[in-house]
Amino acid sequence: MPASSNDAPTPVKIRPTQRVHSAEIPSGSDLELRQRIAVANAKLQSAAWLIEVLEDLSRCESFVSACHLVTDHLRRHLSAQRVVYIQAETDRPNRVVAVTDTPAIDQESDLARLYCQVAVECADSDQIRIASAVLAQPTESIVGYAQQQLSENQGDVLAIPLFDSQSEPLGCILIVGRVGTLVSHDGLTEFASAIRGPITSVLSQNQRAEGGRWEQLRQRISGLTPSRKLAVLIVSVTAVAAMFVPVTHNVTSDFEVQPTTRNFHVAPFDGLLREMNVVAGDEVVPAQCLARMEDRELLLQIDELNAKRLELAKSQDQEWIAHRAAEAVAAGLQIEQIDAKLSLFNQRLARTELNVSKAGIVLQAPLEDRQNVPVHQGDVIFEIAPLEQLRAAALIPGHDIHHIQTGMQVDLDIDGLGGSSIMGTIDRIMPQATAVNQQHGFIVHCTIDNRDGRLRPGMNGVAKVDAGTKSLGWVLFHRPFDRIARWW
Known part of the structure; x- marks a missing residue:
């Protein structure tokens, strides 16, 4: 049976082949134009x-x-x-x-x-x-x-x-x-x-x-009103006139409170330091015991020498009874040697206690935290300074020392006294310059009455020396003028 028209195969549509085109590359002239x-x-x-x-x-x-x-x-x-x-x-x-x-x-x-x-x-x-x-x-x-x-x-x-x-x-x-x-x-x-x-x-x-x-100042002044210019003129004249007003020339410097005298207590002989009764900072009174040396070895040596002396004395008596004069004299010489040693040991025994000779404050006690420490004769055990009279040591710079003289009044403002000051008088100017804390100058001493006991060695403050009356201009500008004169 012949096939119907509906069963006929569907014709296939053939699409044209698509070609991929390369990207357009700009020419050299376009790149140059863009640049x-x-x-x-x-x-x-x-x-x-x-x-x-x-x-x-x-x-x-x-x-x-x-x-x-x-x-x-x-x-x-x-x-x-x-x-x-x-x-x-x-x-x-x-x-x-x-x-x-x-x-x-x-x-x-x-x-x-x-x-x-x-x-x-x-x-x-x-x-x-x-x-x-x-x-x-x-x-x-x-x-x-x-x-x-x-x-x-x-x-x-x-x-x-x-x-x-x-x-x-x-x-x-x-x-x-x-x-x-x-x-x-x-x-x-x-x-x-x-x-x-x-x-x-x-x-x-x-x-x-x-x-x-100066140009800026001139421009500012020129821009002022007449009334303000007059005010500036009055202020300037007043400032110039004030330079000739006499004022007190004060030379200021830092100072430290120091003792006028120092008493050193040393070891009286070689031995052991048994005990320390005071430390640095304690106030002491006369006859107070500061420390004790070990005395047991001294007592043993004294007992031994006393026993030996008693034996020699008996031997000497027997020699005299036996009419042996030479042996008796030799025994007597040995007794004298023992007596000399006993005298030395008794003196040491009397000095085993280190007592205060004069009231003051303990400045240093190098061995205060030690016991039974061996010491040698002459070793410093205590340094004590009296408090009734102290001194202020101020360092005056070299450019101001020629304005300072002995007898000038000094106002001492001491730290720790609540702003109160103490008056003093310069009694000594050291002849040689020295350096303190990288500052050069001359040490000036001022005696301070400290019978009330308010001050202690080592306190600091500011000293103001009354160096006479000078004009205000000289006080303000004499130091720069001196520097310019030295440079010129």
Whole structure:
């Protein structure tokens, strides 16, 4: 049976083969055009940034604020870690004026000195230089030693020296970034060269407009109203007249309370120190027992000598009875030797107690924490000073010693007395200068009456010596004038 039309096979549709086309590759002229557009955009952005910075600088009231503004703008624009401005000085060392991440910097610190050294190197070369650890080791003719050292410690360092219109160094800008960030920044050196001139011009104008201190003072006075100018004139005349007012010239110095005399108690003989009855700081009275020496060995020796003497005395009597005069005389000589030893041992026995001869305070007791310690004759066991009369030892500097004389009154303000002071009189000036706590001067002694017992040796305070009457101007300025005279 023939097949029906419904059973006929469905014709297959054949699709055309799809081809994959390669991506279109721009030609060399397109790449060059894009690069030019990118460079132009970067220059436009830099120009807009520079215009904004110059506009802000024109509103700055001082040179220091202008330096801070420049460093802040550079840090934000370049995404740097730190920007530093170092001001060049003609008659003084360079100084760090502005640091972005530090409100104040110590000019004597090692980091500030390193910044200033980099500025000096850049001023000598007059070149914009960049140092980085990712670059090949540069020669000293390209990057100075200080800049290379700073780069090793902090990262990439770009140094931009600034010069005024007379080619005199104005300062230096240091831009510090992480390692590799500044080196990889395209056109950074060209950007620094482009902004150096305008920024230098504006900063130089700010510095000239600010002027020196006298110029600033003159500008402030000229801006005052007539009434305020009159007030300034009256105050100035009054200040000058006050320089001739006679005042008391006081020479001040630190002092220490010291004893006038010191009594040393030493070991009377070689032996053992059995006990100590006082310690440093104790007050003692006459006849008080300070310490005791061990006496058992002395007592044994005395008993032994007494027994031997008794035996010799009996032997001598027997020799006399037997009419042996020579033997009797020899026994008598031995008895005399024993008597001499007994006298010595009895004297030592009487001195086993160390008693106070004069009332005072124990200053030192080196063996106070020891018992049964062996000592030798002459070893210091106690140092005692009387308290009825003390002295203040003040160190007067050499430039003031010629104003000091014996007999001058001294006001002693002693620490620990609640602000009360004691009057004294200078009774001795040491003839030779000495050094105390790295300060040179002459020791001046002032006797203090301490019968009330308020003072102790070792107390400190401030001594104010009445050196006569001088004019206020002389008191304030005689020392600077003396230094200038010696220098001149």
